[in-house]
Amino acid sequence: MTTTHVAAPPKPRVAAPSGMSIGDLARRPETGALIGTISVFVFFAIFGGGQFLSAGGAASWLNVAAELGIIAIPVGLLMIAGELDLSVGSVLASSSMTVAIVSGYWGAPVIVGIVAALLLGLVVGFLNGLLVTRTGVPSFIVTLATLFGLSGLTLGLSRVITGTTSVALDPGPQAKQLLGTLVAGKFEVAIFWWIAAIVVIGWLLHFSPWGNWVFAVGGDKESARTTGIPVQGVKIALFTASAFGAAVVGVIQSILYNSAQVANGQSFVFNSIIAVVIGGVLLTGGYGSVVGVVLGTLTFSIVSQGIYYTGWNSDWAALILGVLILAAVLMNNTFRRMALSYAPRMKKKG
Amino acid sequence: MVTPLLELRDVCKSFGATDVLTDISLRVHPGEVLCLLGDNGAGKSTLIKILSGVHQPTTGRIEANGEAVVFRSPRDASTHGIATVHQFGGTFPLMTIGRSFFVGAEPTKWRGPFRRFDRKFAGGIAVQEMQSLGITRVTDGDRLVGGLSGGERQALAIARAVYFGAKLLILDEPTAALGVKEAAHVLRIIMQARQKGIAVVLVTHHVTHAMTVGDHFAVLIRGALAADFRKGERSREEITDLMAGGEAMAELEAEIESYTKEGQL
Numbered sequence: 148m149t150t151t152h153v154a155a156p157p158k159p160r161v162a163a164p165s166g167m168s169i170g171d172l173a174r175r176p177e178t179g180a181l182i183g184t185i186s187v188f189v190f191f192a193i194f195g196g197g198q199f200l201s202a203g204g205a206a207s208w209l210n211v212a213a214e215l216g217i218i219a220i221p222v223g224l225l226m227i228a229g230e231l232d233l234s235v236g237s238v239l240a241s242s243s244m245t246v247a248i249v250s251g252y253w254g255a256p257v258i259v260g261i262v263a264a265l266l267l268g269l270v271v272g273f274l275n276g277l278l279v280t281r282t283g284v285p286s287f288i289v290t291l292a293t294l295f296g297l298s299g300l301t302l303g304l305s306r307v308i309t310g311t312t313s314v315a316l317d318p319g320p321q322a323k324q325l326l327g328t329l330v331a332g333k334f335e336v337a338i339f340w341w342i343a344a345i346v347v348i349g350w351l352l353h354f355s356p357w358g359n360w361v362f363a364v365g366g367d368k369e370s371a372r373t374t375g376i377p378v379q380g381v382k383i384a385l386f387t388a389s390a391f392g393a394a395v396v397g398v399i400q401s402i403l404y405n406s407a408q409v410a411n412g413q414s415f416v417f418n419s420i421i422a423v424v425i426g427g428v429l430l431t432g433g434y435g436s437v438v439g440v441v442l443g444t445l446t447f448s449i450v451s452q453g454i455y456y457t458g459w460n461s462d463w464a465a466l467i468l469g470v471l472i473l474a475a476v477l478m479n480n481t482f483r484r485m486a487l488s489y490a491p492r493m494k495k496k497g
Numbered sequence: 498m499v500t501p502l503l504e505l506r507d508v509c510k511s512f513g514a515t516d517v518l519t520d521i522s523l524r525v526h527p528g529e530v531l532c533l534l535g536d537n538g539a540g541k542s543t544l545i546k547i548l549s550g551v552h553q554p555t556t557g558r559i560e561a562n563g564e565a566v567v568f569r570s571p572r573d574a575s576t577h578g579i580a581t582v583h584q585f586g587g588t589f590p591l592m593t594i595g596r597s598f599f600v601g602a603e604p605t606k607w608r609g610p611f612r613r614f615d616r617k618f619a620g621g622i623a624v625q626e627m628q629s630l631g632i633t634r635v636t637d638g639d640r641l642v643g644g645l646s647g648g649e650r651q652a653l654a655i656a657r658a659v660y661f662g663a664k665l666l667i668l669d670e671p672t673a674a675l676g677v678k679e680a681a682h683v684l685r686i687i688m689q690a691r692q693k694g695i696a697v698v699l700v701t702h703h704v705t706h707a708m709t710v711g712d713h714f715a716v717l718i719r720g721a722l723a724a725d726f727r728k729g730e731r732s733r734e735e736i737t738d739l740m741a742g743g744e745a746m747a748e749l750e751a752e753i754e755s756y757t758k759e760g761q762l
């Protein structure tokens with residue numbers, strides 16, 4: 148599918164590179180998100196004071212960001228490819244219940260529970276992808292159905308098997324170390340998994356040849372199909388990845404808190420979309436970046452945690468988020484328009 | 498006689514009970530521009546979709562270089578060297594010129610797990626190919642396609658098809674939304690492709706454009722091939738009437754004129 152070129156790169160008359168100009172910055176999808184992150188950080192640094200800036204303060208929003216980020220990155224990729232995934236909330240709940248039931252209630256080795264939970268995520272994501280690509284029903288509807296269906300299934304099965312909706316788990320030291328410990332007593336180890344996800348998926352989207360397909364699929368499905376790229380395969384892979392991300396976070400939460408509840412994770416449904424959209428990904432697909440999604444995730448977490456350091460009533464956090472979403476999307480639209488109209492000034496040929 | 502690049506034999510197409518195309522036989526030769534003319538709804542786009550593998554004929558067959566072929570998908574058609582450019586260039590507005598040029602055939606550098614998209618090479622080739630078609634205003638492969646003009650987008654799509662070795666280029670109303678100058682650019686690019694020995698199938702509603710570049714004309718009226726002639730065999734008036742679906746345009750024009758006169762009284 149890919150070609151390795153042999154010819155030396157040609158030397159057409161191209162605009163002379165002149166370092167990072169305002170124009171270059173304006174045409175990156177994450178510019179708006181960067182401004183957003185810096186703004187809310189400065190805002191809470193001022194109103195939240197030293198507490199917000201302390202290691203403890205940083206840990207509080209980084210921990211939120213890490214769990215959200217592991218889900219938001221694949222959800223963002225999926226959105227770039229033109230699809231939504233609302234089912235992440237139930238996937239998270241079902242995977243955290245799976246590891247707790249398999250390894251806690253039934254007492255199987257914790258690795259068995261983890262593998263079962265992750266497999267569950269892969270299967271649900273694959274089914275989402277299969278349903279969307281085969282039936283042509285919009286992913287909003289398909290994954291909404293999965294969100295409800297899987298949540299009912301999780302609740303029902305948990306009650307049938309364990310008689311309760313909350314199951315305890317003793318993950319043992321190794322699993323704890325790897326997935327559920329607090330580094331330096333504050334920072335969730337999930338932060339490192341998030342960083343790994345950023346590096347790997349960032350590479351895949353922006354540097355590997357495969358990333359080009361994701362943008363093409365979201366940019367124009369029909370054109371993408373005529374170029375011969377496997378549109379359905381790309382989508383199925385991305386749905387699978389997004390559910391896998393949610394399953395990973397489900398496992399992390401069970402191991403971190405030594406227990407699982409069936410109601411876990413529903414907040415991630417909207418929060419992941421908020422993070423992705425604040426991060427400059429176009430809701431209708433074809434445009435966005437991993438760095439943008441990371442910044443959107445940070446912005447979301449800073450606002451939702453920063454409010455506690457201001458001494459104000461935390462009821463106001465949702466209001467700030469609402470205003471922020473609107474402002475961020477308007478700003479991202481402006482930057483996208485600038486990117487579209489941007490053309491380098493012609494340099495005199497030397 | 499030389500074997501045609503592509504030949505349609507008695508192709509019919511119906512969607513359910515409606516017959517859209519009936520008994521179409523056509524030949525496409527290398528280095529020739531075939532103009533497909535006809536009124537709105539005559540079946541031009543449907544015919545093009547059969548040539549490009551989007552639809553399959555209900556009856557009849559397609560031959561490529563004298564051998565029967567079946568195009569089950571656009572991918573099948575493109576392996577036979579058939580490239581289709583849809584009205585708006587069929588490209589990706591929010592991708593860079595370099596990235597969109599190479600979708601599905603990404604150039605890479607480095608090896609193994611670090612094999613990566615070669616952005617510089619992609620942008621360089623895309624810009625070079627566009628410039629070789631006379632689009633000199635485009636100099637930066639990192640610009641977004643959506644920022645190009647309509648003509649530049651058409652040029653990008655045509656450049657892409659030519660670069661990947663298209664033998665037959667199908668253009669559905671490439672000049673429809675373009676100003677005089679941009680349209681002229683696109684027509685010149687069509688002539689350049691023809692000179693390279695590429696066959697072109699051009700759909701247009703513009704008599705002048707058709708007469709400027711066409712070697713061979715096929716007129717569809719309500720799904721049937723009403724006329725099939727070569728350059729110089731019909732007058733401009735005859736072609737205009739045929740394009741209007743066989744009605745005498747002169748009468749219609751006279752009627753329009755009478756309204757103008759009334760208005761002036």
Ligand SMILES: Nc1ncnc2c1ncn2[C@@H]1O[C@H](COP(=O)(O)OP(=O)(O)OP(=O)(O)O)[C@@H](O)[C@H]1O
Nearest residue numbers: 512513515517535536537538539540541542543544
């Ligand atoms: N998928 C389809 N199902 C049913 N009817 C169709 C379908 N596609 C096209 N048609 C019908 O076939 C006829 C020819 O359509 P087509 O798009 O080929 O016309 P056209 O010559 O390209 O017209 P225009 O110049 O307006 O683009 C129309 O009457 C249209 O309604």
Ligand SMILES: [Mg+2]
Nearest residue numbers: 541542543669
């Ligand atoms: Mg048409």
